[in-house]
Amino acid sequence: MLVGLLLRIGDLGIEARDDSSMRREEDQTACYKTQVGLGEIKNYGMATTHRDGDVLSISALDSFHLNRDKSDDVREVPSSILRMPLKPPGLTQWTIILITDFHFIWGGKCVREGCWHIVGSCRLLPSDPNRATHSGLYGSISYVIAVIKFRTLVDEENSPTSLDSEANSCTSNGDTHSHIWKFYEENIPSFRAKTCKSISASVLLRKLRWSTLGLQFDWSKRNYDVSLPHNKIPDELCQLAKKLAAPAMPMGEDFRPEAAIVNYFGLADSLGGHLDDMEADWSKPIVSMSLGSKAIFLLGGKSRQDLPVAMFLRSGDAVLMAGEARECFHGVPRIFTDKENAEIAPLELQFSHEDDHFFLDYIRTSRININIRQVF
Ligand SMILES: O=C(O)CCC(=O)C(=O)O
Ligand SMILES: [Fe+2]
Known part of the structure; x- marks a missing residue:
């Protein structure tokens, strides 16, 4: 279900409480803690319960992932998981693990590409005509990032003083707002600081919660509105999505992002x-890519009552929900933004250039998910 997706992020409390297996697992994984010791990750606390049968419970998360790149070692992997060293065409370093029609694609070695997509997700993807959380209020985020050296954004409309030439202006015409925002160096003249509403670029980026690419989704009507202005999804993302989706395409045809x-x-x-039930054709997979901080992903069944499977998603990992899995409940109950567990060290090495520090600071406590769909 697409509608309310963003409300659900960080706002689970607004949903009516239910007692389904999905909800119980969400509550458990939200409390999941890890502890590093003896070269091994152990879990403890509320989420250590083993379950009957071969459902991968939260307690199996670590062993599943510790062994995931040794394709011949299946000792600790529950039998519901079929480990396959399968490589999508053109992606030499990726391993796929299948749970029926659910593909887990390990992206551990794709650090450079990951950084590239993180920068794009912050700078390019939320820009006009793509709708994003910011569109109505602040205009295109690309402007925010482009002038990042001017650290503070000031709402000139609310300022009694006239515009001055030192600042860069940014006009935004949302449906209900019309603002002129201007960027200033860190030290805004004190007379302005008292009278203007201001916001720093990093705070502004933190307010970005979603953006939509390609066909634009109308949250109020719960459908894709083909009449809204839109660009094609950027080519690099399209090509990657096509490669990732290839193993799950019925009859080998092309996935159309x-x-x-x-x-x-x-x-x-x-x-x-x-x-995710708003696409006309459910026979096509959803390609979902994780960037930044580690998260727990839950894959349930077709009913909320089915026990979900839990797994870690790290930066660069992707999942493919195809066939039966396309009709399964899923969610992300937990992301790890603390230094020990976010597991973004490879990104830190890659983001070493001074110009990258802004993105590094952001991604240290953030996760970005790009999920790509064929609608028709
Ligand atoms: O963040 C994720 O990994 C999943 C995102 C998702 O399921 C969605 O946007 O529909
Ligand atoms: Fe989803």
């Missing part, structure tokens, strides 16, 4: 269990 939603998760954000 027509729409995508980018979700930006900050501290304590989560995404409640849901179905």
Whole structure:
């Protein structure tokens, strides 16, 4: 279910409480803690319960992932998981693990590409005509990032003083707002600081919660509105999505990336269990890519009562929900934004250039998910 997706992020409390297996697992994984010791990750606390049968419970998360790149070692992997060293065409370093029609694609070695997509997700993807959280209020985020050296954004409309030439202006015409925002160096003249509403670029970026690419999704009507102005999804993203989707395409035809939603998760954000049911053709997979901080992903069944499977998603990992899995509830109850567990060290090495520090600071406590869909 697409509608309310963003409300669900960081705002699970607004949903009516239910007692389904999905909800119980969400509550458990939200409390999941890890402890590093003896070269191994152990879990403890509320989420250590083993379950009957071969459902991968939260307690199996670590062993599943510790062994995931040794394709011959299946000792600790529950039998519901079929480990396959399968490589999508053109992607030499990726391993796929299948749970029926659910593909887990390990992206551990794709650090450079990951950084590239993080920068794009912050700078390019939320820009006009793509709709994003910011569109109505502040205008295109690309402007914010482009002038990042001017650290503070000031709402000139509310300022009694006239515009001055030192600042860069940014006009935004949303449906209900018309603002002129201007960027200033860190030290705004004190007379202005008292009278203007101001916001720093990093705070502004933190307010970015979603953006939509390609065909634009109308949250109020719960459908894709083909009449809204839109660009094609950027080519690099399209090509990657096609490669990732290839193993799940019925009859080997091409996946057509027509729409995508980018979700930006900050501290304590989560995404409640849901179905993505707004696309006309469910026979096509959803390609979902994780960037930044580690998260727990829950894959449930076709009913909320089915026990979900839990797994970690780290930066660069992707999942493919195809066939039966396309109809399964799923969610992200937990992201890890603390230094020990976010597991973004490879990104830190890659983001070493001074110009990258802004993005590094952001991604240290954030996760970005890009999910790409064929709508028709
Ligand atoms: O963040 C994720 O990994 C999943 C996102 C998702 O399921 C969605 O946006 O529909
Ligand atoms: Fe989803």
